[in-house]
Amino acid sequence: MDANPKLLLVDDETAITDRLAPFLSRAGFDVRVAADGEAALQEIVSYTPDLIVLDVLMPRLDGREVLRQLRQKGDWTPIILLTQVGESAERAMALMEGADDYINKPFDPNELAARIKTVLRRASPGQPPLTVAERLRCGDLVVDRTKRRAYLKTKEVDLSPKAMSLLEYMVTHPDELLSRDRLLDAVWGWDFPVGTRTVDTRIAELRRVLGDDPGDPQFIETIPGQGYRFIGKVEKTS
Amino acid sequence: MKWWGWLLSLLPAGIGILIALLATNEIISDPILFLRGKLAAIAILMGVTISIITIAATQFWIYNQRKQKREIRELRKQASEDRRHFLQRLDHELKNPLTAIQAGLTNITYEPLEDYLANEVSAVQAQVLRISRLIADLRKLAALETTPLETTVVNMAELLTEVVSVMKDQTNLEDRQLTLILPNAPWPLSDVEGDPDLLLLAIHNLLDNAVKFTAQGDTIEVRAFDDRNDIVIEVADTGPGIPGTEVDRVWEELYRGEQARSIPGSGLGLPLVRAIIEKHGGIVVLRSRPDQGTVFSVRLPAI
Numbered sequence: 001m002d003a004n005p006k007l008l009l010v011d012d013e014t015a016i017t018d019r020l021a022p023f024l025s026r027a028g029f030d031v032r033v034a035a036d037g038e039a040a041l042q043e044i045v046s047y048t049p050d051l052i053v054l055d056v057l058m059p060r061l062d063g064r065e066v067l068r069q070l071r072q073k074g075d076w077t078p079i080i081l082l083t084q085v086g087e088s089a090e091r092a093m094a095l096m097e098g099a100d101d102y103i104n105k106p107f108d109p110n111e112l113a114a115r116i117k118t119v120l121r122r123a124s125p126g127q128p129p130l131t132v133a134e135r136l137r138c139g140d141l142v143v144d145r146t147k148r149r150a151y152l153k154t155k156e157v158d159l160s161p162k163a164m165s166l167l168e169y170m171v172t173h174p175d176e177l178l179s180r181d182r183l184l185d186a187v188w189g190w191d192f193p194v195g196t197r198t199v200d201t202r203i204a205e206l207r208r209v210l211g212d213d214p215g216d217p218q219f220i221e222t223i224p225g226q227g228y229r230f231i232g233k234v235e236k237t238s
Numbered sequence: 239m240k241w242w243g244w245l246l247s248l249l250p251a252g253i254g255i256l257i258a259l260l261a262t263n264e265i266i267s268d269p270i271l272f273l274r275g276k277l278a279a280i281a282i283l284m285g286v287t288i289s290i291i292t293i294a295a296t297q298f299w300i301y302n303q304r305k306q307k308r309e310i311r312e313l314r315k316q317a318s319e320d321r322r323h324f325l326q327r328l329d330h331e332l333k334n335p336l337t338a339i340q341a342g343l344t345n346i347t348y349e350p351l352e353d354y355l356a357n358e359v360s361a362v363q364a365q366v367l368r369i370s371r372l373i374a375d376l377r378k379l380a381a382l383e384t385t386p387l388e389t390t391v392v393n394m395a396e397l398l399t400e401v402v403s404v405m406k407d408q409t410n411l412e413d414r415q416l417t418l419i420l421p422n423a424p425w426p427l428s429d430v431e432g433d434p435d436l437l438l439l440a441i442h443n444l445l446d447n448a449v450k451f452t453a454q455g456d457t458i459e460v461r462a463f464d465d466r467n468d469i470v471i472e473v474a475d476t477g478p479g480i481p482g483t484e485v486d487r488v489w490e491e492l493y494r495g496e497q498a499r500s501i502p503g504s505g506l507g508l509p510l511v512r513a514i515i516e517k518h519g520g521i522v523v524l525r526s527r528p529d530q531g532t533v534f535s536v537r538l539p540a541i
Contacts, residue, residue, distance in 0.1 A: 107340070
């Protein structure tokens with residue numbers, strides 16, 4: 001049997017780490033805790049974790065700086081950011097800077113455990129994740145993340161800003177079951193009372209613009225009662 | 239200063255010059271007055287002096303007014319910034335404890351619990367969720383002040399149909415009559431420019447209130463029409479109405495009216511509606527009669 005995946009949990013709030021560490025151990029991970037960015041950088045060298053759960057706001061060296069320093073060194077250990085900011089642009093930026101995923105505080109610990117497993121499954125060791133690629137291709141579809149534009153057969157498509165953010169999140173998380181609640185949290189950052197319908201409306205817009213038939217989808221598949229999945233094969237392109 | 243202001247200020251100088259011209263051309267007599275000055279010279283001198291003083295005084299007054307307005311604007315801006323920072327800090331300070339509580343609760347429920355403990359835990363979980371929602375709403379309010387709108391063309395007729403159908407699907411209307419009235423003739427409702435998700439949220443909050451504050455047998459009407467360059471959306475109900483003393487206060491953050499105490503809600507629904515509508519360059523007002531009902535009226539610029 002393989003050894004348990006090694007996790008490094010970085011947060012300056014001991015009230016959180018004291019609760020989360022035992023939870024994550026029970027969920028099947030070897031967990032170590034670091035209380036700030038500097039301690040995290042040291043632990044990463046000695047412990048060589050398989051994945052880092054990194055809080056953004058910390059004293060001394062904050063999470064984004066840790067992320068930046070690691071990625072600059074060419075260290076592509078998967079990282080899930082625990083974000084505090086409500087603005088979607090900031091969250092999208094976190095992905096571009098090299099985070100594999102992010103989850104907004106407060107969160108359900110079970111959701112965090114599920115995300116960790118997904119990121120570990122998706123990650124290819126030592127390789128940059130899809131989330132940092134500036135351009136992604138899936139068949140005839142090209143998503144230019146720096147320009148925030150999408151092209152179908154080299155022709156630019158007209159998407160509303162939210163649909164663009166949604167597409168961006170979906171192509172950077174291919175093959176994952178994305179529940180409406182998760183998409184809402186990740187893309188909108190808001191907990192809408194009518195939110196799940198809002199997600200459906202934007203998905204419908206994406207399908208219409210991309211010419212994707214829900215009955216025989218090329219890009220977005222509906223998982224009845226659960227959410228959506230981006231099923232196309234996504235690759236980095238220049 | 240307006241043109242007539244200049245005219246009035248320069249009038250004394252004009253009169254002075256006129257008297258001087260008339261006197262030197264001997265149309266009127268030009269006697270020597272005090273300080274051995276002739277009427278013509280004294281008239282010019284006085285006229286011009288009065289004009290200069292008037293102009294200087296008005297300019298000084300205008301400058302002061304502008305300064306005051308600028309100061310008020312800056313104070314308001316400062317206050318709104320302070321409030322935003324406060325909300326951000328509050329949001330941040332509440333998130334960490336909530337994350338810890340949620341993780342702690344999950345740890346407790348890892349082992350099967352006795353019934354009464356399980357009940358207690360799920361009650362605490364529900365309250366944690368309630369606080370999470372509240373801070374999410376506070377964050378929404380703060381974000382609305384800072385984040386620019388992501389706008390697109392919004393078909394309000396479709397959006398209203400959507401909100402009403404969501405409400406019919408998700409809520410047990412229990413014999414309340416909910417109708418949507420949209421114009422078809424001579425032309426359909428105009429589009430607006432805005433963020434469809436925010437507008438949906440605003441209208442949903444209004445309709446949700448209407449449902450919450452009505453009982454079986456009541457009527458709720460959602461209607462929309464064009465009015466000159468705007469579109470007007472009204473959400474009307476035959477509920478208990480809002481007492482006159484509360485009509486202005488319902489827009490205040492976290493304010494809960496007498497009748498609202500027994501009804502679940504955060505006290506942020508209406509402030510959010512107002513923030514969203516005003517961010518779209520619109521206004522929202524309410525009319526209410528005790529025991530007859532309430533109408534919320536949203537006015538948005540049409541395209």
